[in-house]
Amino acid sequence: MVSVAKPLAVTSGEPAGIGPDIMLLSWIARKARSLPAFYWRGDPDFISRRAKRIGLDIPFAVVEPEEAAACFSKCLPLVKTGDAIDDRPGEEIEDTAKSVIASIEACVHDVLKGQASGVVTNPINKAALYGAGFTFPGHTEYLGHLADKLWTEPPYHPVMMIAGPDLMVVPITIHIALKDVPEALTEDLIVKTATITANDLKHRFGFSAPRIALCGLNPHAGENGAMGLEEQTIIMPAIERLRADGIDVAGPLPADTMFHPEARRTYDCALGMYHDQVLVPAKTIGFDDSVNVTLGLPFIRTSPDHGTAYSLAGTGKARPDSFSAALRMAAVLSDPGAI
């Protein structure tokens, strides 16, 4: 089993989604999958009903975070958080948003208090949270906000990475409409994101000299300006600044030819100009073993690379692989000597 100094704090995620299922299935397979100790923050009655629904006979222990590590090998530790929740898989239930957000916030506080080694988030239904007044596009931005509010050296710039054994990618703009990408893409944003990525690859992931590849924005990386100018006016100047800072950067490269196996061997992490440009190849190549990890934060946060998959919730058919990988990665990042 991978060891952690303190257990990992796992958020409830969207109760109608597969988050509860993959967490339960991971605990059941904790030994076979070599998982670190963790506890789940949410409604204990809800999770025990979900376990029964998918045919799992799990001993639970309702505990405080500091008691979780001691019982993890025998019982699944639950820390009561938020309101009572009905178990209605696949159905959007009103009024759960407050509890979903409370669970994220409580897990972050646990890390701040030294009771948890990191936060592993379960998928949320973003639209449902927006409907309840949540003003952040996703966890990544919300966790950046919490870091700014709670830690001592703001501002933090959260960077989304999808990391798998065969491909690591970072989208430079994240949760914004495609039409807004050219406007949002600036030389400073590229330099900041690539610098944080290179730094975390070195200090958290153990790459001694990380090689970054930057995608172009336009087809054929602009074809010398015939298909767009952003490569020349924004991306190339950013690359020159990064190189002047000693960062190994290639690009701007045509995104359509960057992800075949031979091309992938030439870099350690690909930075795309927008979400789908790099998340499509990452999830196509490594859907089950990739992890969403937030760089640039003063604490460790990982997550499975997928969403709530409503149609699988409560069926026992959701694969827990990416969630288990997120637990292992959080353990390794919180203590690179853990494995």
Ligand SMILES: NC(=O)C1=CN([C@@H]2O[C@H](COP(=O)(O)OP(=O)(O)OC[C@H]3O[C@@H](n4cnc5c(N)ncnc54)[C@H](O)[C@@H]3O)[C@@H](O)[C@H]2O)C=CC1
């Ligand atoms: N970190 C997070 O909180 C994330 C949340 N989401 C949210 O999830 C919701 C649904 O998004 P979708 O784009 O449909 O993505 P999704 O990842 O939930 O589903 C995409 C496809 O993959 C399948 N799938 C996903 N996880 C699986 C698993 N563990 N085992 C087997 N099959 C699995 C689903 O059944 C579906 O066919 C949205 O509300 C979105 O906001 C999406 C991505 C990340």
Ligand SMILES: NCC(=O)COP(=O)(O)O
């Ligand atoms: N497609 C990945 C994704 O949307 C995850 O977002 P976040 O909630 O981790 O910020």
